[in-house]
Structure formats: structure tokens, C-alpha cells
Amino acid sequence: MRLGRKEGGRLKVFNADKAGAAGVMLATLVGVAAMSQVFRTIAAIVAPGLQREFGLSTEELGIYAGAFHLSFALAQIPMGLALDLYGVRKTVGSAFLLAVTGALLSFIATGFPVLMLGQLLIGIGCAPAFVGSLFFVSKHFSEKSFARVSGLVLSFSGLGLLATGTPLAWVVEHWGWRSAFVVTGVVAAANLVCILVLVRDDHGKNSGGIAGAIRETLAILKERQTKGIVALALVAYPSYIALRGLWATPLFMERHGFTLTGVGNVLLASSVATLVGPPLFGLVRAKGRSRRYLICASIATSAGIFLILAISANWIVDATMCVALGALTGFTILQFADTKSAYDPQVVGRAFGILNTAAFLGVAILQGATGWVASTASTFSVNQFAAVFAFIAAACLLAMVAFFMLPWPEWEVGSKTDV
Known part of the structure; x- marks a missing residue:
């Protein structure tokens, strides 16, 4: 069906059937993104079971939780290149088969090496x-609607975080950690x-072939603004995932005596907040310098919350801070x-891939680093949670300074339209 509306004195025609098909395809892709959210935070729910069955140390749990994010991060640039060359269906479909395989391996795992292999495959598959x-x-979708639609994409994909709150915690408590991988x-x-x-x-064509695409990717890495974008991405989203995916469960169980289901309730509330934040940030009309100032303010606020x-x-304070951090993840849309x-x-596919590479490499680094911080703090009789969260707060502030001080894109220089 074709419809039309007046725009600038002319009749603009658009195809409603084509728009509807695009909506269905996008909804399908969002379903895969939601499963990616499930897989990247499942470690927090299965961690107690893994410790009981395999006797994993705190550092090993940090490495296990970070394995998904490491493989996810390293696969981002190749996946971005594949999107530009081959399009969405071939790239996402081929990769997600690995995620299904990784879930199966995790279910049948008899030791730490197989668990790690499963996590690595899931990370690549979700990349x-x-x-x-x-x-x-x-x-x-149009340029003007990109932030708004992307905010909705991030919000609905965040439904996956709800699954690793109370529902999956209840499943694991009743049927064991392996049941989590059966369901997922x-x-x-x-x-x-x-x-x-x-x-x-029908997108994803590059006349220069793979060699040309690789040259273009290297050129992106050399551009003036890339350093600042990468520096912020290494910490901004990873700071929340370090809490949500690793430290929230021991925080509430050890500091406050919560049951696993009780922790799941807090994580559920935090996950709901992640659904609200992206659409709200997506409505922000700021661009250029104004958008960057808002990004800096958001990451500074995250640092303050981690200090609390x-x-x-x-x-109650801790639970409130977890919910607040969930809402603040919405500024990812601005990034x-x-x-x-x-x-x-x-x-654009490779640029997004580079951003995501930095973000999830940051998750792997930050989760591994916080495991080391916790172990070191215990050695010196320092409260591990105080040390871990102070460390994350410092990382957030350093990332903000780097993002602000390193070179900005060309649009920033003398452009009033981008203020």
C-alpha cells in the first residue's frame, strides 16, 4: 500500500508495506539482541552454582564472566566489516549459530575449560x-529518527536483562545452574x-571487496576522533555490566544477606530501569558539542553513584544506586x-563495530581487573566491595577526562549547526 503526505509543497510517497516489513525484520533482530543481553549477564546468576560444583575462585569467576565480553569485543570489527560487505541476515544468522553451540557446551560442561569454550563461542555468536x-x-530509517529508533531498540533488547533477574534466578534455584543454559x-x-x-x-555491498574494506577500517582507526570515542567506550557501559553481570550478586548476598531470588529482584528492578533510560535519552535533540557535554555529565554521574x-x-541505598545505574545506561544511545x-x-557498520569492540573489550578488562582488585583488597584486609566500586568510579572519571580532552570530530570546529 502506498500513502502520501505534503512535504515542502510536494507529495512525498512512501510504501507502508515496505515499512511494515522493515518493522518485522527489526523486531526479529531485536530478539537476537535481547538474547545477547541474557548471555552477557548470565554469569551473575550461575556463579554460585559454578563455585559449588567446580570450586572456582573469585579470580576464575572474573575470568569466566569476562570471557564472553573478550570474544564479543574481538569479534566486533570483523562483524562490522561483514555487515558492510554481506548485510544483516548472513552476518547475524551465521554468527548466532555459534551462540547456540556455546549454550549447548555450557550445559554439558564437566570442567572449567569447557565452560570457558562455551562462553567464548557465545560471545562471538552474539557479537x-x-x-x-x-x-x-x-x-x-531516516537520519532524524536514528537516535529515537535506536533508543527503542536498546530498550526492547534490554528485556533480555529481565530474564536474568528474578525469572532465571528462580529457575536456577530450583533446577540448578545447567537449567539456565537449557532455557537460553x-x-x-x-x-x-x-x-x-x-x-x-539488500544492504552490505562494498565494491572494494575485503581488502578495500580492511583499508577503510584501518583509516577509521587513524581518524582524529577515534581515540576519545574508544577511551570512553572502554569504561562507560562496562562499568554497569561489571556491577550487573558480576558484583551485584555477591554485594547483596554477602553485604546484606540476600537470597539468590532476593538478588534477582534487585537485578530485575535495575533491568527495568535499563528499558526506560534508552528511549528517554533517544528523545534528546542535542547534537555535536551539546551531545558530548551530556555524555560527559552522564559518565560523571555514574562515577558518583559507584562512590556511593x-x-x-x-x-535500600545500594538497590537504589543499582537502579539508577541501569537508567543511566541509556546514554549509550548518545554514544x-x-x-x-x-x-x-x-x-558506519565498522564504526559501530569499533565502538562495540572498545565497549566489550572494556567489559572483559574491567571485570578481570575488579577481580584482581578484590583479591588484593582481601589480602590487605580492605573491604573488597569498597575497593572494587572505588576503582570503577576512578575509571569512569579518567574515561570522561580522556573523552573530553582528546581531539573531537571535524564537525566541532567552527560549526554552529552542531551546537
Whole structure:
């Protein structure tokens, strides 16, 4: 069906059927992104069971939780390149098969090495999930609606975080940690079928081939604004995932005596907040310098919240701070909008891939580093939670300073339209 409306004295025609098809395909991609959210935070729910069955240390748990994010991060640039070359369906579908395989390996694991292999495969398989959705939005939706639609994508993909709150905690408490991978593996397989059946796209062509695409990727890494974008991405989202995916469970169980289901309730509330934040940030019309100032203010606020967690002794305060950090993750949308405006449209897949590489490499680094901080703090009889959260707060502030002080994109120089 074709509809029309007046725009600038002319009749603008658009195809409602095509728009509806794009909506269905985007919803399917968002389902995969939601499963990526499940997989990246599942460690917090299965950690107690893994410690009981395999006797894992705190450092080993940190390494296990970080394995997903390490492989996820290292796969981002290749996946971004694949999106530019081959499009969404082939890239996301092929990769997500690895995630299903990784869930199966995790279910049958008899030791730490197999668990690690499962996490690594899941990380690679989920690598193009969210960035593939944003790539699809950048090709099928207008420039003006990018931040708004991307905010909705991030919000609905955040439904996956709800699953690793109370529902999955209840499943694990009743049927053990392996049941978590049975449930997630089955849902992931269903998502894979939907991608292969429903998604069709004709984007992702590059006349220069793989060699040309690699040269363009290297050129992106050399551009003036990349250092600041990467510096912030290494800490901004990873700071929340370090809490949500690793430290929230021991925080409430050891500091406040919560049960696993009780922790799940806090995580559920925090996850709901992650659904609210992105659409709100997506409505922000700031761009250029104004958008960057807002990004800096958001990461500074995150640092302040982590300092409160470091010194708090009240479970209500701690729970409130977890919810507040969940809402603040919405400023990730501003980072993607900032990145999109900083690079040429034909390399947007790789630009998003670089941003996500930094973000999830940061998750792996930060989770591993906080495990080391906790162990070191215990050695010197320092409260591990105070040390961990103070360390994260310091990392947030350093990232903000780097983002602000390093070179900005060319649009910042003498451009009144980007204020």
C-alpha cells in the first residue's frame, strides 16, 4: 500500500508495506539482541552454582564472566566489516549459530575449560546482535529518527536483562545452574530460525571487496576522533555490566544477606530501569558539542553513584544506586549517535563495530581487573566491595577526562549547526 503526505509543497510517497516489513525484520533482530543481553549477564546468576560444583575462585569467576565480553569485543570489527560487505541476515544468522553451540557446551560442561569454550563461542555468536540492529536502522530509517529508533531498540533488547533477574534466578534455584543454559539455548535456537526465515536485506555491498574494506577500517582507526570515542567506550557501559553481570550478586548476598531470588529482584528492578533510560535519552535533540557535554555529565554521574556504593552500608541505598545505574545506561544511545555523526555513512557498520569492540573489550578488562582488585583488597584486609566500586568510579572519571580532552570530530570546529 502506498500513502502520501505534503512535504515542502510536494507529495512525498512512501510504501507502508515496505515499512511494515522493515518493522518485522527489526523486531526479529531485536530478539537476537535481547538474547545477547541474557548471555552477557548470565554469569551473575550461575556463579554460585559454578563455585559449588567446580570450586572456582573469585579470580576464575572474573575470568569466566569476562570471557564472553573478550570474544564479543574481538569479534566486533570483523562483524562490522561483514555487515558492510554481506548485510544483516548472513552476518547475524551465521554468527548466532555459534551462540547456540556455546549454550549447548555450557550445559554439558564437566570442567572449567569447557565452560570457558562455551562462553567464548557465545560471545562471538552474539557479537553482531546489537550492532546489526543499529546497522539495519541506519539503512532503513531516516537520519532524524536514528537516535529515537535506536533508543527503542536498546530498550526492547534490554528485556533480555529481565530474564536474568528474578525469572532465571528462580529457575536456577530450583533446577540448578545447567537449567539456565537449557532455557537460553532453546530460545536462542528459536531466534536463529526466525532470523533465517524472516530477515531479508539488500544492504552490505562494498565494491572494494575485503581488502578495500580492511583499508577503510584501518583509516577509521587513524581518524582524529577515534581515540576519545574508544577511551570512553572502554569504561562507560562496562562499568554497569561489571556491577550487573558480576558484583551485584555477591554485594547483596554477602553485604546484606540476600537470597539468590532476593538478588534477582534487585537485578530485575535495575533491568527495568535499563528499558526506560534508552528511549528517554533517544528523545534528546542535542547534537555535536551539546551531545558530548551530556555524555560527559552522564559518565560523571555514574562515577558518583559507584562512590556511593563503595561507602554504603544500607541495602535500600545500594538497590537504589543499582537502579539508577541501569537508567543511566541509556546514554549509550548518545554514544552511538555521536559515532554515527563522526564517520562517513559507507563505513558506519565498522564504526559501530569499533565502538562495540572498545565497549566489550572494556567489559572483559574491567571485570578481570575488579577481580584482581578484590583479591588484593582481601589480602590487605580492605573491604573488597569498597575497593572494587572505588576503582570503577576512578575509571569512569579518567574515561570522561580522556573523552573530553582528546581531539573531537571535524564537525566541532567552527560549526554552529552542531551546537
